[in-house]
Amino acid sequence: MKSYMNKKLDHYKTSNEGNVRLLVSCPDQPGIVAAVSAFLFKNGANIIESHQYTTDPENGRFFLRILFEKNNIKEEILELQQKFTPIAEQFQMHWSITLANELKKMAIFVSKELHCLHELIWEWQSGNLMADIALVISNHEEAREIVESLHIPFHYMKANKEIRKEVETKQLELLERYQIELIVLARYMQILTPSFVSHFPNQIINIHHSFLPAFIGANPYKKAYDRGVKLIGATSHYVTNDLDEGPIIEQDIERVDHRDDAAALKNIGRTIERSVLARAVKWHIEDRILVHENKTIVFN
Structure with missing residues (x-):
């Protein structure tokens, strides 16, 4: 491979x-x-x-x-x-x-849910995502097998709010060692500190499992189900110190109805998340995005 x-x-x-x-x-x-x-x-x-x-x-x-x-x-x-x-x-x-032919060095952060990681890897293998995936960092072990099978360095780092600053110090050392230019949060379920974010302005892309600004924060599919929405979506955005409020790069939606419970919404949402994140990353590595205030201009 x-x-x-x-x-x-x-x-x-x-x-x-x-x-x-x-x-x-x-x-x-x-x-x-x-x-x-x-x-x-x-x-x-x-x-x-x-x-x-x-x-x-x-x-x-x-x-x-x-x-x-x-x-x-x-x-x-x-x-x-x-x-x-x-x-x-x-x-x-x-x-x-x-x-144009100098590939950006990219790090992927992921937790337990691997669907966005799988999509990025598939796009990379297909030649549609021309970046150097330099390493994957995770606070769980689920991604190790798929990542190491592709000869990509995998680093497990336990993370929670009690040890967040200590862990981020180690992460920053790794990112500097690998000369990382882009960080992709592929369903990395940890909040980054302002200090960490300041090292990578408009260089951290997150996927939020909601059509922002609706349902900011945790459990958006449960919130969407409780609200009885007829459309669900996903949003890819640059990370800032305001939770889920950074400049939006890409969004998409899918129609749902009363028969879909919270679990069904989550399954439908995963498909949207994968494609939305992959498109945002692709546009970034092709230098198609310019940020102005809290908005993006995307020449796609």
Whole structure:
């Protein structure tokens, strides 16, 4: 399996060699697209894909994602970033220029329920989730067999509110060792402390088993059943210090009716959770998400 995945990842890196992603967020004003396009043309780049959005035509914020190709970009990317800096300063940009074939290092946190982990692994094995799954951390042992069968490091760390800070210190040491760029909470049933979250701003993706803002917190399917809802859903969002209130990336729903008890709602919900989380992770690792205040702009 390891050899098979290495071939897939190598093929992805080769097929995307020369491709570069440019992300921009700045105050809206005339001339941004013209300046960026002229810069890319002047530096021998060819635009493959371009998306833009403005929050408000009068005093809004402008967002841009461009995928372009350029020969010898691996050797020249630092020089290209330096050349782009004056334009970024002129338009007060938050920006990034990154190589498309450099895979993000990802850590998955999971507890007892493994359906979201299984979905991420399946998407990864299928070549639809191009990331480096560097390790899996869990406060239970249920995931060990599937994770280690794929030659992915598995770390069991008992966690509860009494030892949370001690455990998070060890987790942060691991994440630093593996140079993690993205954390995915695949039904990890522990609340992260503000200190932990501060190390990974807009780099922790959670799946909440409810169509937020409805039924925040624990036992949302029981709450949904008690309320007699006709639609249930799931929400993938970035983690902030406000429980289940971070910027929403993706949501989906399924219709239910009076015949569905809380257990049935949970079974239906699992399917929604899996796909919603996988899509959110995919968009993040492809640099398709820009965060503005407590909202996301998703160029999918």
